[in-house]
Amino acid sequence: MRRGTDRSMASSRMNDDETKLWLRLLGCSSQIAREINRRLRDRFEYSLARLHVLEALSASRRGMALSQLANALMVPQSNVTALVNELVRIGHVQRVTAEADRRVQVVLLTKAGKAVLRRLRAEQTRSLSALFLDVPRKDIASLLTDLTGFERVVSANLQLNGKRRIAPKRRRQPQPKPPRRRLAAQSRSKE
Secondary structure (H helix, E strand, O other), rough: HHHHHHHHHHHHHHHHHHHHHHHHHHHHHHHHHHHHHHHHHHHOOOOOOHHHHHHHOOOOOEEEEEEHHHHHHOOOOHHHHHHHHHOOOOOOOOEEEEOOOOOOOOEEEEEHHHHHHHHHHHHHHHHHHHHOOOOOOOHHHHHHHHHHHHHHHHHHHHOOOOOOOOOOOOOOOOOOOOOOOOOOHHHHHHH
């Protein structure tokens, strides 16, 4: 009986630890993103979301269709469409018709987009350096190694069994039923 209780408590602690880890990662990422976004807006009137679009496009020499860009950024295509429209308007990206399929629009960085990307990357580097100034280098290296392994495992789990792998529900250990007690009135009536 004790063994089942220990397992369910350990399972509960593991779920708590997984949740705490996820919330801690999300919290740190959100704080850093908010600060970089603030600095980019203050200095360049540019958002971190726009920077992400430019970064994704810079990795592709041939440009990207909107659906590819949305997948690369892991956001809905409607979000990417709005960002690309704004970047086209200010001249940092352009749309061209794909040669292989005339129905597909490909998005490319312009020269102006490449120039602003260099400035934005420099600001992002300065911002991150300022945010991590008091973190020892060895801690950064250790965390980077740990998170790289963690990311590899999470990615593998997501690709297993199609796109999503849901952990099976942990079964509760059946608890023995306590012996039934008869009420005093019931036991007297049977006597």
